[in-house]
Amino acid sequence: MLNDIKTDAQTRMGKSIDALKHDLTRLRTGRASTALVDHIKVPYYGSDMPLNQVASVSLADARSIQISPFEKTMVAPIEKAIMASDIGVTPTTAGTVIRLNMPPLTEERRKELAKHVSHEGENAKIAIRNIRRDAMQKVKDLLKDKQISEDDERRADDEIQKLTDRFVKEVDAVVKAKEDELMAI
DSSP: OHHHHHHHHHHHHHHHHHHHHHHHHTSOOSSOOGGGGTTOEEEETTEEEEHHHHEEEEEEETTEEEEEESSGGGHHHHHHHHHHSSSOOOEEEETTEEEEEOOOOOHHHHHHHHHHHHHHHHHHHHHHHHHHHHHHHHHHHHHHTTSSOHHHHHHHHHHHHHHHHHHHHHHHHHHHHHHHHHHOO
16 A cells, blocks of 8 residues: 555656656757747648648757758748747748757856746646656545555655655756756856
8 A cells, every 4th residue: 555655656656757847848948949839739621730740740959940841831820930930040041941949048048947947846846746646645545444564654754745855956966957958148
């Protein structure tokens, strides 16, 4: 029973870290990344399709993304979808190839993005603490139902707290790495 509670908490905390990493890949840093356009949907024969299913997305160099539609007719809808998205980059079209050139970030924008990164990190820590609270509540319920002893409860609480501390440190490491990447010129 206690092992199930701990493994469930560990799994959920791991998912919180994964979600944080996924959210941070969408942030535009000084260099190009294909993850910036992963969330863009393009109208394709009446339904919205992810951009990577209607075009080939690759890095042309460190500061530009190259998008090659599978069909020539998709150039205009892809351009429209990019313009409507929140990435803040204007596409450049040369024939059937669309380029997204990433301008260098200003110091002010870097600081703004660093604040956003730390805010996302705080949200991840809050999620981890909520998972800890749920796990400790389940342990308390087991004690109340007399399925475990008080010593087992204390031991389980300590282990859950150590697990929480480990994942909070991991969140700090992910946030620090992203902030360092943002501040690098």
